[in-house]
Amino acid sequence: MVEKARPTFILDGMFGSLARWLRLLGYDTIFCNDWVDDDILLATGDRILLTRDKELITRAHRRGLKAFNPGSRPIAAMLRRLQEYLGITFVLNPSTSRCSLCNARLAHALPEEVKERVPPRSFHQHTLYWQCTNPDCRQVYWQGRHWQRIQATLNKI
Numbered sequence: 001m002v003e004k005a006r007p008t009f010i011l012d013g014m015f016g017s018l019a020r021w022l023r024l025l026g027y028d029t030i031f032c033n034d035w036v037d038d039d040i041l042l043a044t045g046d047r048i049l050l051t052r053d054k055e056l057i058t059r060a061h062r063r064g065l066k067a068f069n070p071g072s073r074p075i076a077a078m079l080r081r082l083q084e085y086l087g088i089t090f091v092l093n094p095s096t097s098r099c100s101l102c103n104a105r106l107a108h109a110l111p112e113e114v115k116e117r118v119p120p121r122s123f124h125q126h127t128l129y130w131q132c133t134n135p136d137c138r139q140v141y142w143q144g145r146h147w148q149r150i151q152a153t154l155n156k157i
Ligand SMILES: [Zn+2]
Pocket: 099, 100, 101, 102, 103, 104, 132, 133, 134, 137, 138, 139
């Protein structure tokens, strides 16, 4: 069976942490911090616009765009509403994750490549690393405590 194309998102300035989550969960996500509504609507295209702004949702729908209000925190509740709206299940898989900072894809990295950028204590505990493929970012990821917290939150949904 061919995998359904992953939805892509565009989030307004209220959803900074949700944007980081969606990227780590592997979804191409634009975060519009301090954008005016007209620019957000222009950039939406085939993306799903996530906003709490009712007027913006109405304007998006009038243009035939997809827009949804995932509600308020906690993050688990927002993700649960999104899952129901989209009929998908969020899975944390570092091979498909995107960089939480810049939305670029991640690639496997060898421990010696990232050693200088990982705290020594974490470096001794982990052997699997991923690195942002954006040359201006190069953020390093490993399955540490933060990763386990994300997984624990997903398990609650
Ligand atoms: Zn990055």
